[in-house]
Amino acid sequence: MAAAKGPGRSAPRRKTDDDDRFRTVARNRRARHEYDILETYECGIVLHGTEVKSLRAGRVTLADTYARIEDGEAWLLGMHIPPYEHAAAFGAHEPERRRKLLLHRGQIDELMGRTQQQSLTLVPLSLYFKDGRAKVELALARGRRLYDKRHAIATRDAERESAREARAAAGKATARGASRERY
Secondary structure (H helix, E strand, O other): OOOOOOOOOOOOOOOOHHHHHEEEEEEOHHHHHHEEEEEEEEEEEOOOHHHHHHHHOOOOEOOOOEEEEEOOEEEEEOOEOOOOOOOOHHHOOOOOOOEEEEOOHHHHHHHHHHHHHOOOEEEEEEEEEEOOEEEEEEEEEEEOOHHHHHHHHHHHHHHHHHHHHHHHHHHHHHHHHHHOOOO
16 A cells, blocks of 8 residues: 655555444443443344434434333334435434334343333443444443432542552652663
Protein backbone atom coordinates (compact mmCIF):
# COMPACT_ATOMS: atom_id res chain seq x y z
CA MET A 1 0.00 0.00 0.00
CA ALA A 2 1.50 3.34 -1.05
CA ALA A 3 1.76 6.11 1.50
CA ALA A 4 -0.49 9.13 0.95
CA LYS A 5 1.34 12.32 0.08
CA GLY A 6 0.76 15.89 1.11
CA PRO A 7 0.41 17.80 4.35
CA GLY A 8 -1.98 16.36 6.91
CA ARG A 9 -2.70 13.28 4.85
CA SER A 10 -2.45 9.82 6.23
CA ALA A 11 -2.75 6.43 4.66
CA PRO A 12 -6.29 5.03 4.62
CA ARG A 13 -7.07 2.83 7.59
CA ARG A 14 -7.20 -0.85 6.81
CA LYS A 15 -10.38 -2.64 7.72
CA THR A 16 -9.95 -5.42 10.21
CA ASP A 17 -12.17 -8.43 10.73
CA ASP A 18 -13.42 -6.94 14.02
CA ASP A 19 -14.73 -3.83 12.22
CA ASP A 20 -17.00 -5.94 10.04
CA ARG A 21 -18.05 -8.28 12.80
CA PHE A 22 -19.17 -5.96 15.62
CA ARG A 23 -20.21 -2.28 15.42
CA THR A 24 -22.02 -0.51 18.26
CA VAL A 25 -24.74 1.91 17.14
CA ALA A 26 -26.09 3.18 20.49
CA ARG A 27 -25.61 2.67 24.23
CA ASN A 28 -28.04 3.29 27.06
CA ARG A 29 -25.55 4.74 29.56
CA ARG A 30 -28.27 5.83 31.96
CA ALA A 31 -29.46 2.25 32.42
CA ARG A 32 -26.32 1.23 34.32
CA HIS A 33 -26.85 4.13 36.69
CA GLU A 34 -30.60 3.63 37.20
CA TYR A 35 -30.56 -0.20 37.53
CA ASP A 36 -28.57 -3.05 39.04
CA ILE A 37 -27.86 -5.39 36.11
CA LEU A 38 -28.48 -9.03 37.03
CA GLU A 39 -28.19 -10.81 33.67
CA THR A 40 -27.75 -9.86 30.03
CA TYR A 41 -29.12 -11.47 26.89
CA GLU A 42 -28.26 -10.94 23.25
CA CYS A 43 -31.35 -10.89 21.07
CA GLY A 44 -32.21 -10.09 17.49
CA ILE A 45 -34.71 -7.43 16.51
CA VAL A 46 -37.28 -7.31 13.69
CA LEU A 47 -36.83 -4.14 11.62
CA HIS A 48 -38.07 -2.61 8.37
CA GLY A 49 -35.58 -1.73 5.64
CA THR A 50 -35.64 2.01 6.29
CA GLU A 51 -35.08 1.38 10.01
CA VAL A 52 -31.91 -0.54 9.21
CA LYS A 53 -30.72 2.35 7.03
CA SER A 54 -31.32 4.81 9.89
CA LEU A 55 -29.49 2.51 12.32
CA ARG A 56 -26.49 2.22 10.01
CA ALA A 57 -26.42 6.04 9.95
CA GLY A 58 -26.32 5.94 13.79
CA ARG A 59 -29.69 7.61 14.30
CA VAL A 60 -31.43 5.94 17.25
CA THR A 61 -32.41 6.87 20.81
CA LEU A 62 -32.47 4.30 23.63
CA ALA A 63 -33.09 6.76 26.48
CA ASP A 64 -36.63 5.73 27.54
CA THR A 65 -36.67 2.27 26.00
CA TYR A 66 -37.81 -0.85 27.81
CA ALA A 67 -38.89 -4.38 26.91
CA ARG A 68 -41.98 -6.31 27.86
CA ILE A 69 -43.16 -9.90 27.46
CA GLU A 70 -46.72 -10.02 26.05
CA ASP A 71 -48.57 -13.11 24.81
CA GLY A 72 -45.40 -15.20 24.82
CA GLU A 73 -43.43 -12.71 22.70
CA ALA A 74 -40.79 -10.14 23.64
CA TRP A 75 -41.39 -6.54 22.50
CA LEU A 76 -39.17 -3.48 22.61
CA LEU A 77 -41.11 -0.32 23.41
CA GLY A 78 -40.15 3.35 23.31
CA MET A 79 -37.12 3.10 21.02
CA HIS A 80 -37.03 6.06 18.64
CA ILE A 81 -35.60 5.46 15.16
CA PRO A 82 -36.19 8.56 13.03
CA PRO A 83 -37.34 8.03 9.43
CA TYR A 84 -34.58 7.53 6.88
CA GLU A 85 -34.14 10.86 5.16
CA HIS A 86 -33.73 9.42 1.63
CA ALA A 87 -36.78 7.13 1.82
CA ALA A 88 -39.83 7.84 -0.28
CA ALA A 89 -43.14 8.48 1.50
CA PHE A 90 -44.36 4.91 1.08
CA GLY A 91 -41.11 3.46 2.46
CA ALA A 92 -41.04 5.49 5.66
CA HIS A 93 -41.66 3.81 9.01
CA GLU A 94 -43.29 4.91 12.24
CA PRO A 95 -40.47 6.15 14.53
CA GLU A 96 -41.77 4.81 17.88
CA ARG A 97 -43.50 1.59 16.88
CA ARG A 98 -43.26 -1.62 18.89
CA ARG A 99 -40.45 -3.86 17.67
CA LYS A 100 -40.37 -7.60 18.18
CA LEU A 101 -37.32 -9.13 19.88
CA LEU A 102 -36.04 -12.53 18.78
CA LEU A 103 -35.28 -14.84 21.68
CA HIS A 104 -35.49 -18.59 22.25
CA ARG A 105 -38.72 -19.89 23.79
CA GLY A 106 -36.94 -20.96 26.98
CA GLN A 107 -35.42 -17.52 27.41
CA ILE A 108 -38.78 -15.82 26.91
CA ASP A 109 -40.45 -18.10 29.47
CA GLU A 110 -37.64 -17.51 31.99
CA LEU A 111 -37.79 -13.72 31.51
CA MET A 112 -41.57 -13.70 31.82
CA GLY A 113 -41.44 -15.65 35.09
CA ARG A 114 -38.67 -13.57 36.64
CA THR A 115 -40.16 -10.20 35.69
CA GLN A 116 -43.56 -11.13 37.13
CA GLN A 117 -42.40 -12.83 40.33
CA GLN A 118 -39.40 -10.73 41.33
CA SER A 119 -40.52 -7.34 40.00
CA LEU A 120 -37.57 -7.00 37.65
CA THR A 121 -37.35 -4.87 34.51
CA LEU A 122 -36.08 -5.59 31.01
CA VAL A 123 -33.84 -2.76 29.82
CA PRO A 124 -31.81 -2.54 26.59
CA LEU A 125 -28.16 -1.66 27.25
CA SER A 126 -26.90 -1.33 23.70
CA LEU A 127 -27.81 -1.73 20.05
CA TYR A 128 -25.19 -3.02 17.64
CA PHE A 129 -24.57 -4.84 14.38
CA LYS A 130 -23.02 -8.27 14.59
CA ASP A 131 -22.16 -10.01 11.32
CA GLY A 132 -24.47 -7.60 9.51
CA ARG A 133 -27.50 -8.22 11.72
CA ALA A 134 -28.95 -5.80 14.26
CA LYS A 135 -28.75 -7.07 17.85
CA VAL A 136 -29.90 -5.71 21.19
CA GLU A 137 -28.14 -6.38 24.49
CA LEU A 138 -31.08 -6.80 26.85
CA ALA A 139 -30.58 -6.75 30.61
CA LEU A 140 -32.68 -8.20 33.38
CA ALA A 141 -32.38 -5.45 36.00
CA ARG A 142 -33.62 -4.26 39.37
CA GLY A 143 -34.28 -0.55 39.85
CA ARG A 144 -32.03 1.32 42.23
CA ARG A 145 -33.30 3.65 44.92
CA LEU A 146 -31.81 7.10 45.36
CA TYR A 147 -29.51 6.08 48.20
CA ASP A 148 -28.27 3.11 46.12
CA LYS A 149 -27.39 5.50 43.29
CA ARG A 150 -25.49 7.76 45.67
CA HIS A 151 -23.63 4.78 47.10
CA ALA A 152 -22.71 3.56 43.59
CA ILE A 153 -21.39 7.02 42.68
CA ALA A 154 -19.35 7.21 45.90
CA THR A 155 -17.74 3.77 45.39
CA ARG A 156 -16.98 4.55 41.71
CA ASP A 157 -15.34 7.84 42.70
CA ALA A 158 -13.33 6.15 45.47
CA GLU A 159 -12.09 3.46 43.05
CA ARG A 160 -11.17 6.12 40.49
CA GLU A 161 -9.25 8.13 43.11
CA SER A 162 -7.35 5.07 44.38
CA ALA A 163 -6.43 4.09 40.82
CA ARG A 164 -5.21 7.65 40.17
CA GLU A 165 -3.05 7.56 43.32
CA ALA A 166 -1.67 4.12 42.41
CA ARG A 167 -0.69 5.38 38.94
CA ALA A 168 0.93 8.46 40.46
CA ALA A 169 2.86 6.35 42.99
CA ALA A 170 4.01 3.95 40.26
CA GLY A 171 5.11 6.88 38.11
CA LYS A 172 7.18 8.39 40.93
CA ALA A 173 8.80 5.05 41.75
CA THR A 174 9.93 4.48 38.17
CA ALA A 175 11.11 8.08 37.84
CA ARG A 176 13.21 7.74 41.01
CA GLY A 177 14.60 4.39 39.96
CA ALA A 178 15.45 5.59 36.48
CA SER A 179 17.53 8.52 37.73
CA ARG A 180 19.81 6.35 39.89
CA GLU A 181 23.21 5.46 38.61
CA ARG A 182 23.99 1.80 38.32
CA TYR A 183 27.41 0.45 39.43
